[in-house]
Amino acid sequence: MxxxxxxxxxxxxxxxxxxFFSTITIAYDDDPCTSQPDDSDITMIPIYGKCSPFKxxxxxxxxxxxxxxxxxxxxxxxxxxxxxxxxxxxxxxxxASGQAFNIGNYVVRVRLGTPGQxxxxxxxxxxxxxxxxxxxxxGCPSSASTYSPQASSTYGGSVACSAPRCAQVxxxxxxxxxxxxxxSFTQSYGGSSFSATLVQDSLGLATNSILNYNFGCVxxxxxxxxxxxxxxxxxxxxxxxxxxxxSQYSGVxxxxxxxxxxxxxxxxxxxxxxxxxxxxxxxPLLRNPRRPSLYYVNLTGVTVGRVRVNIPTQFLTFxxxxxxxxxxxxxxxxxxxxxxxxxxxRDEFRKQVKGQFASIGAFDTCFVKNYVTLVPLIKFHFxxxxxxxxxxxxxxxxxxxxxxxxxMASVPNNVNSVLNVIANLQxxxxxxxFDTVKNKVGIARELCN
Numbered sequence: 363m364x365x366x367x368x369x370x371x372x373x374x375x376x377x378x379x380x381x382f383f384s385t386i387t388i389a390y391d392d393d394p395c396t397s398q399p400d401d402s403d404i405t406m407i408p409i410y411g412k413c414s415p416f417k418x419x420x421x422x423x424x425x426x427x428x429x430x431x432x433x434x435x436x437x438x439x440x441x442x443x444x445x446x447x448x449x450x451x452x453x454x455x456x457x458a459s460g461q462a463f464n465i466g467n468y469v470v471r472v473r474l475g476t477p478g479q480x481x482x483x484x485x486x487x488x489x490x491x492x493x494x495x496x497x498x499x500x501g502c503p504s505s506a507s508t509y510s511p512q513a514s515s516t517y518g519g520s521v522a523c524s525a526p527r528c529a530q531v532x533x534x535x536x537x538x539x540x541x542x543x544x545x546s547f548t549q550s551y552g553g554s555s556f557s558a559t560l561v562q563d564s565l566g567l568a569t570n571s572i573l574n575y576n577f578g579c580v581x582x583x584x585x586x587x588x589x590x591x592x593x594x595x596x597x598x599x600x601x602x603x604x605x606x607x608x609s610q611y612s613g614v615x616x617x618x619x620x621x622x623x624x625x626x627x628x629x630x631x632x633x634x635x636x637x638x639x640x641x642x643x644x645x646p647l648l649r650n651p652r653r654p655s656l657y658y659v660n661l662t663g664v665t666v667g668r669v670r671v672n673i674p675t676q677f678l679t680f681x682x683x684x685x686x687x688x689x690x691x692x693x694x695x696x697x698x699x700x701x702x703x704x705x706x707x708r709d710e711f712r713k714q715v716k717g718q719f720a721s722i723g724a725f726d727t728c729f730v731k732n733y734v735t736l737v738p739l740i741k742f743h744f745x746x747x748x749x750x751x752x753x754x755x756x757x758x759x760x761x762x763x764x765x766x767x768x769x770m771a772s773v774p775n776n777v778n779s780v781l782n783v784i785a786n787l788q789x790x791x792x793x794x795x796f797d798t799v800k801n802k803v804g805i806a807r808e809l810c811n
Contacts, residue, residue: 429622429758429787433695433724433771436785468619468692468786470594470631473566474577475514481507483594485617485631487692487796490599490655491531491547492565493558493578494592501583502556506590509579511561518562518574520544527576530600531560547578554585567633572607596692597655598798607633613798614638617692618810619790621754629810638795642804645744647796650682657796659803660745661688661782664703666710667738677703678782686780690794690803694785696724697770703782704772707740711768714738725758725767737766742784749805755788 469482474494481494495502497510511517521528521544523537528545535546545560558578565575580592595602596615604613611634618629632638648658661678664671677700680687699707708727712719715737717729740756742749759766769787773779795804 429695436694436696436698436724436771468629469591470567472594473564474509475511475563476516477514478564478566479507479509479513481509481591483592484589485594485596485692487596487690488656489593489595489693490597490602490605491549491578492575492592492594492601492603493549493556493580495583495588495590496558496579496581499580499582502580503586503588503590506588509592511563511579514563516564516573520579521560521562521576527601528560531578554583554587556580556583556588567631570610570633572610575606576601595655598649598657599655602655603633604796604798610634614796616793616795616804618793618808619692619786620810621790622787639793639804639806642793642795642806643747644795644797644802644804645747647798647801647803648680648687649801650680650685650687652682653685656689657691657803658687658689659784661742661784662745663743664707665741665743666707667714669710669714671706671710673703673706681780684780688782688784690784690789692786692789694783695787697785697788698773698779698781698783699770700780700782701772701775704770707770708768708772711738711740722767724771725769726771727768728765729767730765747805749792751788752791752807755790755792758787 468485470485472481472483473479474481483492483494494509495506497508497512499506499508502508523535523543523545525545528534528537531545531547533547533549535548537543546557547560548555548557550556558580560576561579562574562576565572565577580588596604598604604611604615614635615631615633616638617631620629645659648660650656650658658680660680663673663678677686678688698704712727715729719726720728722728737753737757739753740751742751756769757766758769773781791808791810793804793806793808793810795802795806797804
C-alpha cells in the first residue's frame with residue numbers, strides 16, 4: 363500500500379492537518395438529549411458531547427483539539443495507575459498513593475439523596491470511591507453542582523473515623539484521640555487536590571435506589587482539575603460501586619461507550635447479570651493483590667494486517683509483583699503500550715502504510731491518505747479471545763478522509779509504568795462486560811450511539 367502526499371509545499375500539508383477531526387452536524391426532529399433509558403440501562407454521556415452539562419465546545423474547539431488535549435493528560439493518568447500499589451494493612455487507615463488523576467471523558471447521570479439531587483459524575487473503572495462537591499465547598503469550581511445533606515431526608519450522616527469502612531478509603535486521615543470525629547480523606551487530581559468527609563445517603567441509578575451509599579462529600583479543593591459534578595468509582599475495591607452493591611448486582615456490570623463524535627446519543631452502563639449479552643466472547647479477568655482495583659487481562663499478542671508483531675513476551679506478561687501486564691481502563695483516552703510494545707506495533711503499521719508521517723500531540727504516526735480501507739486492521743490477542751478493532755477505533759481522521767493518525771501511543775518516558783492500558787477510544791462501540799464472580803471479561807461489538 364502507498365499514500366501520496368501533496369508535493370507543493372509543507373504549508374499545504376499543515377493546512378490539511380488543520381482540518382483534522384472536522385465535526386459532524388446531524389439534524390434531528392426531536393431533541394435526543396431528552397430521551398430516557400429503559401429500566402436496565404444507565405445513560406452514559408461523552409463529556410464533550412452536546413448532551414453533556416459541561417459546556418466545553420465552542421467555535422474554536424475542534425474535535426481534533428479536544429482529543430489531543432484529552433490525550434495530553436494521559437501521562438498523569440498513567441502515573442496514577444502505576445502508583446496503585448496497596449501497602450500492607452495495619453491497625454489504622456491504610457496509606458494510599460495520594461495520586462488520583464482521573465480523566466473525565468464519560469459521565470453518568472445519578473441522583474443523591476431524597477428528593478434526588480441530580481449529578482453527572484465521571485465514570486472511572488480504576489477508582490473506587492465516589493465523591494461530589496458539597497454545599498459550602500471552598501475552592502470547588504464556581505460552576506459546580508453541589509450536594510446538600512440538609513436537603514435530603516435520607517442523609518445518614520458522616521461515617522465515624524473509627525469505623526472499619528473509614529480504613530478502606532484511599533488517603534484516609536488518622537483519627538484524633540477518642541476516634542469520635544468524622545472520617546475524612548484527602549486525594550489529588552492531576553495538579554489539584556481536595557479534602558472530603560465520608561458520608562452516607564441514597565444513590566439513584568436509572569430506576570434503582572441504593573440506600574446508605576458511602577461517598578465523599580468534598581468540602582475544600584485547590585486547583586482547576588476537579589470534576590465539576592464529582593466522580594463515580596467502578597473499581598474492584600471495597601468502597602466502589604461494585605462492592606457496595608454486591609447484594610444487588612452480584613459483582614457484574616458492563617458498559618458501552620459511544621464515539622467521541624456522537625454528540626447526541628449516549629452509551630449505557632448495565633449493572634447486574636440480567637440484561638447482559640448471553641453470547642459473548644470472554645477472557646480471564648486477572649487480579650493483582652497489590653493493585654486490587656484494576657481490571658487486568660492477559661494480552662498475548664498483536665496482529666497488524668496479516669502480520670503477527672514480534673513482541674518480547676516479558677513486556678506483555680502479567681506479573682503481580684511488579685504490576686506489569688495489561689488493564690482495561692475507562693479513564694485513559696488512547697491505548698498506551700510500554701515503549702518496546704508500541705514501537706513494534708507502530709513500525710509494522712508504518713511499514714504497511716508506506717507513507718510520510720508527522721506528529722500531532724501524543725500521536726506520532728499521522729499521515730495524508732487516500733482511503734481508510736488501505737490502512738491495516740489491528741487485532742488484539744487475549745487468552746481465549748481475539749479482538750479485531752474497527753477502523754474507527756484504530757484511526758483518528760478528518761471527516762473528509764484526508765488525514766489520519768494511529769490512535770495509540772507509547773507510555774511517556776517520564777512515567778515509570780510497566781502497564782499496558784487498553785483505553786476508552788479503543789473500547790468505543792464495544793460492549794465490555796466485567797464479571798468478578800466468574801472472573802472473566804467479555805467483549806462484543808455493539809452500536810453504542
